[in-house]
């Protein structure tokens with residue numbers, strides 16, 4: 001049954017899909033984002049280095065290079081408009097062997113050719129002054145003051161919320177399994193939640209973008225696409241280690257990418273990684289002992305004395321690598337109305353504002369819509385108690401006293417922030433975490449989880465303790481209120497569900513299974 005009709009359907013609510021949605025929402029049309037998972041930012045966009053690259057890495061003349069430089073230039077204004085955290089802290093590519101100085105110079109030349117401003121090579125003395133913990137073997141570095149760090153969850157949620165405020169629909173739990181066309185040339189997008197008719201389809205499905213591409217291209221005689229997940233593993237250190245470096249420290253790039261970096265994060269942690277290994281499993285976000293050893297060994301080449309004993313979690317993310325190592329953006333000639341936004345590996349986060357503009361402009365070439373007179377270009381973010389003055393915090397507490405009750409002690413997040421996130425759409429523990437940073441701290445949610453769950457139940461209609469999940473279906477946190485009630489999802493009955501219909505009053509939930517699951521992003525164990 002076709003239950004809806006749109007001008008364009010965007011497949012995937014990662015940073016690419018949400019950036020496209022926000023740009024399309026400037027137009028007077030009907031748009032829908034369909035996402036397999038239960039929230040935005042559930043794929044690669046949640047597990048990466050979170051660097052806004054200056055733009056010297058990609059080959060001159062490539063789409064990657066152009067969109068990286070254009071995208072990173074948009075970040076300062078975009079972060080003000082959409083109220084997410086972005087800090088232009090600058091980056092250093094460190095050369096640890098004098099033999100490699102020509103490679104550093106080549107990077108400088110490429111950056112200049114790509115249009116990156118203010119790049120220069122600095123010697124060891126200046127480098128040590130900037131970074132006292134730089135490795136003893138470091139001889140020089142490429143200094144890029146325009147590079148930055150960003151909150152990847154904050155960015156993606158901001159783009160999505162602004163798109164939603166401007167009328168875009170988001171359909172979650174809606175994995176796309178089929179694409180076909182009507183006699184009139186419209187697309188029929190079959191999802192787990194029904195079929196949507198659309199004049200245009202945008203494929204922003206990350207590591208799964210090959211599957212979506214092949215549904216559209218292959219029956220029309222086009223070339224198939226193959227995307228290999230290229231896994232990158234990380235160690236995340238506590239905020240006690242966050243000031244170990246002040247800038248993003250890269251090693252010289254290799255054919256597998258930009259190598260292992262050491263960087264502060266916008267949440268005040270120290271992030272070390274990633275590795276780069278091609279794997280078969282598009283869901284293979286586990287970490288390995290070899291990968292984490294490699295993170296330690298490679299980071300020591302550029303930065304000394306990293307306090308790895310302060311590690312609070314490890315996680316990995318998957319690059320959507322295709323053999324040409326280039327963004328594949330454009331309408332397929334053999335499938336009119338179908339637009340690929342595929343192969344979006346690094347620097348996809350940095351380029352996302354420019355990717356959004358480019359894809360929306362291609363879509364507009366098909367749709368020919370008018371501009372929306374009511375488009376709102378700004379959006380208010382979530383309060384961050386760590387950045388408020390005492391007066392500003394008191395003003396919030398006057399508005400709602402729950403902003404004065406701390407739930408997550410590690411990250412200083414209050415009941416008020418969590419309830420606000422729920423009011424604005426968060427339903428799972430991870431969805432709350434992405435919006436507020438609750439549960440990202442040193443105890444890795446051991447302390448704050450039960451109260452966050454209770455607040456979700458209190459603030460959202462029709463949610464009880466047994467239906468709160470870590471990250472959507474298959475990640476239940478509570479399966480019974482008493483030890484005897486504990487059971488797995490498959491054996492749940494209506495009777496036992498009734499027993500869970502009120503929030504737990506005192507005492508731990510009978511079984512918390514999601515905390516046993518492997519880490520997947522900056523804040524998850």
Ligand SMILES: Cc1cc2nc3c(=O)[nH]c(=O)nc-3n(C[C@H](O)[C@H](O)[C@H](O)COP(=O)(O)OP(=O)(O)OC[C@H]3O[C@@H](n4cnc5c(N)ncnc54)[C@H](O)[C@@H]3O)c2cc1C
Nearest residue numbers: 012014015016036043044045049051176206232348349350
């Ligand atoms: C280790 C690592 C480090 C990185 N570091 C950086 C960095 O520092 N700076 C930078 O600029 N870039 C970086 N990147 C790249 C950046 O993270 C990606 O380019 C970007 O997040 C890709 O976003 P996306 O929206 O295209 O994909 P995703 O975020 O993966 O979103 C795709 C979405 O599509 C959904 N989906 C998939 N299949 C279907 C389907 N059939 N139906 C419905 N929905 C579906 C998924 O659930 C997912 O939510 C890094 C990547 C990795 C892996």
Ligand SMILES: O=P(O)(O)OC[C@H](O)CO
Nearest residue numbers: 049257258259261274346
């Ligand atoms: O290893 P790369 O080249 O995919 O880059 C990933 C991030 O952008 C930097 O860690």
Ligand code: FES
Nearest residue numbers: 408410441443445
């Ligand atoms: S109290 Fe929330 S992460 Fe520790």
